[in-house]
Amino acid sequence: MDAAAATTNTIAVEIVALTKQYAIDIPAAVDQIDLRIASGSYCCLLGPSGCGKSTTLRMIAGHETVTHGDILLENRNITRLPAAARGTAMMFQSFALFPHLSALDNVAFSLKMKGVAKAERHRRAAELLERVAMGHLAQRKPGELSGGQQQRVALARALITEPKVLLLDEPLSALDPFLRVQMRAELRRWQKELGLTFIHVTHSQEEAMALADTMVVMNHGLIEQVGSPHQVYNHPASEFVARFMGGHNVLQTPAGQVAVRNDHMRIVPATEPGDSGLRATITDLEYQGIYVLLGLALAEAPPSLKSVSVLLHESHFLARPFALGQQVLLSWEEAHARLLGPGAQRPAMRTSQPQKPRRDELAAMAA
Template structure:
């Protein structure tokens, strides 16, 4: 199955509630047709408000939302060519899986035979054909999510909007459904815009990661670009896996797996081991220093050859090539 896709563009998009600080502050964003975009950031950063403005569930205070050649800023949600999959799934408890999926076409006046046939096809697509007659209470969380996805797809959207769709699932199922979402997006061929606060989720799924902070876009790029070249201290700390360290009057980001430890007295930053955690393939050593907390990921074999214990003095260093300068 595939549908026509279209570029999505946000132009100086703003959302204010009253006279306070904008929830979304004049952001500009292009999501190319057929891509998987994750809006990533902490609670309150504006990512869900942005998604709801794209969907038509929030009215934009200023700016424009363009989908292909159409300006959809002021259109009703049903006229935009978008579909939204909610965090809660929002399935009707009294309807079967089949009728939940078919509901969007029922509201558009499509006859019963046509809408049920289409709903059955979509349930098969998400591997839920055998559960068509079950009601939501008879389905697991992962099964409910599949039904919600099929329901969102039935109107043939150009962009599918997903509001933290994996947050209600247990960790094992979350990883499994992550792979399924990526596969479906590739098979369907249109854009997914996915809101999450999980760095791991965004990096696993997205072609384009958009890191938001206080209503603004802090950085956008591929997962590789964002992780390996964070632009600001906020991005480096939020993405995790980095230390923010002083270097010649500026600050640099150094990945935790490229942060070097040596016994006290060597050249580098003085620190004290605070905690040691065995993580299987590596050992995570956290240290206290004048620059703040520092984390070092040591290969298991390297740690076993020269173990560290809480309270030990250490020197932290890094190779210049592994330090990425941050904007002030």
């Protein structure tokens, strides 16, 4: 079996019924989640602030104690081991570089703490700095480096410990938008070249979709959905996932609650003969370059339906412009509607454990 095939058939990290409870009188920060992450994959933990993604990462790293459950790294239980004995390394949001040390000494620092001789630790640090294209700046201090250069030093410092899994806590959030796009391409390249398992926490849907082999969408300490970016975006498992990922309208139909991508919606002028659909009024027009985003208010909408959007290609909009206040008919093809909720058909998720219904779903089913 070749290395690539072996990688896809092995599990790097498995978490079982993992729970973090800070106090008995408040909801758990992480609530009995199960997850399996394939070796050599790029996994993104994604969700809004307070969803439990960073707490989960910190428990894997050993920087947060586990209330209940287990963490296994390559079938070795590391739940109670100190951080330094786990085989993981953490790359922090702030980079946490020592300002008084050169890039070379920052990378070599952990080896110094282990008693490695100066010549050897500098040799290994220099090799890693060359690998991340920072060898020519090895003697500069962090204050003399750009944000992207500091990130490369932080990556080299994490890699010098030869981890089996690299943990990244919002590593791009401190960078400007242009550099963020550039650095996520580099992260993806480094991950593939190194063949390591990366577990990356982010609140950015765009970032997760650009980087991940596997996306883990979290909400209120629970896992809402696990799958590839394509699966999660095109087959959202719940109303929360559809709304959080964006680009979807959540609608109530006779078959139940469905999500329809806004680029799959069809609108025509309400005055056009022979067409049918939901009557709506255009309330917003937003030019986005390649696309034009239309906001609509339905004539007969339940209170829970706050807004509907339609995304049109610029060429389509220019060929048939719409205007604010215009009355239109809204429709979509049945094949583009994704059923949400416990009864929905969900795609197979090779790297995940079977998902448990959320507590609010259980309560609804019991009612």
